[in-house]
Amino acid sequence: MGDIAVPYPWQQDYWGKLIGAEAEKHLPHALMFVGQQGVGKNRIAQAFAHYLLCDDDGKNSQARACGFCKSCQLNTAGTHPDLKMIEPEELGKAIKIDQVRALVTSIQKTAQFDGYRVVIIRPAEALNIAAANALLKTLEEPGEGTVLLLVTNSVSALLPTIKSRCQTVSFNVPAKEKVLPWLTPIVGDADQALHLLRAASDCPLKALEFLDSEWFGKRAETLQDLLAIQAGTMDPLRLAKKWLDYPILELMDWLLIWSVDLLKLQTGVNERVNNPDLLPFLTTLAGQLNSDSAISFGDKVGNVKRESMSSANPNKQLLLEDLLLQWQDA
Numbered sequence: 001m002g003d004i005a006v007p008y009p010w011q012q013d014y015w016g017k018l019i020g021a022e023a024e025k026h027l028p029h030a031l032m033f034v035g036q037q038g039v040g041k042n043r044i045a046q047a048f049a050h051y052l053l054c055d056d057d058g059k060n061s062q063a064r065a066c067g068f069c070k071s072c073q074l075n076t077a078g079t080h081p082d083l084k085m086i087e088p089e090e091l092g093k094a095i096k097i098d099q100v101r102a103l104v105t106s107i108q109k110t111a112q113f114d115g116y117r118v119v120i121i122r123p124a125e126a127l128n129i130a131a132a133n134a135l136l137k138t139l140e141e142p143g144e145g146t147v148l149l150l151v152t153n154s155v156s157a158l159l160p161t162i163k164s165r166c167q168t169v170s171f172n173v174p175a176k177e178k179v180l181p182w183l184t185p186i187v188g189d190a191d192q193a194l195h196l197l198r199a200a201s202d203c204p205l206k207a208l209e210f211l212d213s214e215w216f217g218k219r220a221e222t223l224q225d226l227l228a229i230q231a232g233t234m235d236p237l238r239l240a241k242k243w244l245d246y247p248i249l250e251l252m253d254w255l256l257i258w259s260v261d262l263l264k265l266q267t268g269v270n271e272r273v274n275n276p277d278l279l280p281f282l283t284t285l286a287g288q289l290n291s292d293s294a295i296s297f298g299d300k301v302g303n304v305k306r307e308s309m310s311s312a313n314p315n316k317q318l319l320l321e322d323l324l325l326q327w328q329d330a
C-alpha cells in the first residue's frame with residue numbers, strides 16, 4: 001500500500017493551475033510535463049492522476065484527492081483499472097510498440113469507473129519511433145474523459161509529432177526558499193541542506209539523493225584527483241579505472257557543475273559558486289586553466305554524459321580515459 005500522491009510544496013503554483021483547468025473544464029487531453037530531472041515531475045503527474053480519478057465532490061476545495069473513496073483506495077493499492085502507467089520494462093530501455101498497442105486497445109474500451117481515465121507515460125523520450133507513431137492517433141483523440149500525461153527530462157529528444165499533440169507544462173528549477181523549508185527538516189541541519197541543494201544545482205530530489213549516497217563523501221577526493229592530474233602526480237588512465245566504480249551520470253553531473261563554477265571563478269563571480277565548500281580546490285584549478293579549457297572540458301563532459309545515457313552500451317572506461325586525457329592537456 002502506498003499513499004495518495006500529493007505535489008511537493010514548491011509545486012503549488014503548477015498544481016493550482018492544473019486543478020483549476022480541470023474545474024473549469026479546460027483540461028487538454030494530452031499534457032507534457034517538461035523539466036530537469038529532480039524537480040518532481042513524476043510526483044505531480046501521479047498526484048494529478050490520483051486527483052482526477054478521486055470521486056469526492058469536495059476534492060477541488062481541498063485541492064487534493066480525498067484518500068478515502070473507492071478510487072483513492074484503489075490508487076493507494078496501485079490497482080486502479082483506469083490509471084495506466086507506460087514505462088520501459090527495464091530501466092534505461094525503450095518503451096516498446098507492443099506496450100503502446102496494448103494501451104491503445106485498452107483505452108478503446110469504456111472506463112471501468114464512471115470518471116476519467118488517466119495514462120502516464122514516462123519517460124516520454126523512451127518511446128522508440130515505432131511506439132511513438134503508434135501513439136499519435138490516441139494523442140490526438142484519446143476519447144471522452146481520457147487524459148494522457150507524458151513526463152520527460154529531455155524534450156529535445158522527443159519527436160515533433162509527439163510534442164505538437166501535447167500541451168506543455170514546464171517545471172522550472174524551484175527557488176531555494178521554496179525548497180529549504182521542506183529539505184531542512186529531512187537533512188536536520190540548515191547549512192547542510194543549503195549546501196546539498198547548491199551542489200544539486202537547486203534540484204530538490206537530486207539534493208535528497210546526495211544525502212543518501214556514500215558517493216557524496218567522495219566529492220572532495222574526486223576534485224583533488226582532478227587537481228593531481230593537472231599537477232602531473234596522477235595518471236589519467238589510473239583515475240579512469242578508479243572512476244569506473246562510481247555512478248557515471250552523477251559523476252558527470254559533478255564535473256559539469258564544477259566546470260560552471262570554474263568559469264564563475266575565472267570571471268570573478270565568486271560568491272555565487274555552487275560548491276562553496278570546495279572553493280579552495282576550485283580556486284586553485286581556476287587559476288591553472290584558461291577559460292577556453294574550462295568550457296571545452298564542460299562540453300566534453302556533456303558528451304560523455306549523453307553517450308552514457310544512449311542505449312548503445314558505450315565503453316565507459318574508454319569514455320573516461322578520453323575525458324581525463326583531455327583534462328591532462330587542458
Ligand SMILES: [Zn+2]
Nearest residue numbers: 054066069072
Ligand atoms: Zn478520493
